[in-house]
Amino acid sequence: MRLLFDQFMKKCEDGSWIHLPSYEYIATQRSQDFPTFIHAYFPTASELINKEKLSQGRLFTRSFEDGLGFEYVMFYNDAEKRIVCVFQGGPHLQGMPGFFHGGAIATMIDATVGMNAIVSGGIVMTANLNINFKRPIPLCSIVLINSQLDKIEGRKLLVSCNVQSVDEKILYTEATSLFVKLNPEKEFDIKELVLKSAPPA
C-alpha cells in the first residue's frame, strides 16, 4: 500500500494528479452549508435530525480502529475527471468468511464516486448506486477503485467505477452511480480545499 501511495504521490508532482483531503475534512470545512442545503430539499428529514446524537456522529468510513476497517487514500486527476482510490479493508469488513461484505464494497464505491461527484459538483447526494459484484474480494486485500465522471446533466452527475486488483488483472466489481447536486449555483473550489488541507501523512 505504501508503495502504491508513493507511486501516486510521484504523479502528483507535475500537478496532473491531486492527493485529495479526506471527506471528513471537506465536511468539516463546509459543515455550515450542509443543513441549509438539506433543509431546502428535504425539510421533513432535516427536522428529524436528533441534535444530541449528531454531536456523537462519526464518518462511517473513519469509525474503525486503525487497520480493522476502511484504510484508503484518494487521488484526483482534474483533466480526466477521475479518481483512483487505493483501498485496503481490514478484517472487520467481513461478509462471507474470508471475503469482504458486499456492503463494505458498496461503501467504498459510494465514498469514491461520491468524492468524484463532490469535486465536480459541490454538495451532492447519492440518488442511485447500481453495483455488479463479479468476484468476491478476499478480506484484507488491496484493491484499486477507478472512478470516472461520465456526464453532467443539469443537477445530475453520472459517475462510473470499477474495483480491480492492484495488477489490474482481476476485475472484482463494476458500478454506475447518479448524484444530485444540492447546491446548483455553487461549485466547490477543489484546489482551494486541497491547498487548505493538511499535508499528506
Add this chain to the structure above:
Amino acid sequence: MRLLFDQFMKKCEDGSWIHLPSYEYIATQRSQDFPTFIHAYFPTASELINKEKLSQGRLFTRSFEDGLGFEYVMFYNDAEKRIVCVFQGGPHLQGMPGFFHGGAIATMIDATVGMNAIVSGGIVMTANLNINFKRPIPLCSIVLINSQLDKIEGRKLLVSCNVQSVDEKILYTEATSLFVKLNPEKEFDIKELVLKSAPPA
C-alpha cells in the same frame, strides 16, 4: 425499537413469522461449507485468502460497539417469502452530517435481501445491488427494511426491498437485487437453523 420487537415477536407466536438467527450464527454453523463452494466458483479468489487475517475476521454489521453501529433484528415470513428488518443505526454510520452514509444503508439492504436469498436458496453471493436513494435518512432513526423474494430462475434469486419510516409514511430508499446460488443442489433448512439457534434476547 423494543416495542417494534415485541410486536413482531407476537406475530411469531402463531408460526407465520420467524425471528431469524443472525447471519453470524448461520455462517458459523455452515463455516465448513463456505470454502468449498467459493473454491468451486472462484478458485483464484479462494487461493488469495489470507488465513492469518481470516482468524481476525468479524462480520461487518456486527463489528461496532453496542449502540454505535448496526443495531437490527430480522423477522421472516415463509408463506410470503419476505423479511422485515427493524434497523436502528448508530452515530458512527454518518455520511453527510446528521444523516446515514449511503454505504451504511447499502450494507443493511445487502444484509436483509441477502438473508432473504439465504433462507430461500442456501449459500448465495450478491451479484447485483441497484439502490435508489430517495430521501436522506436522519442519523440514529429507526427504519423498517421490507424485503421480498420476487423470483427464482435456476441459480438466480431476485429480491426487492424498500426502506421506510416506522409509521410507513416516509419512503427513504428502494432497491432490487440479484443473488446467485453457490450450492445449486443444496437448500438451507431454515426451520432446522432456527430451532438450533439461541433463544431471542
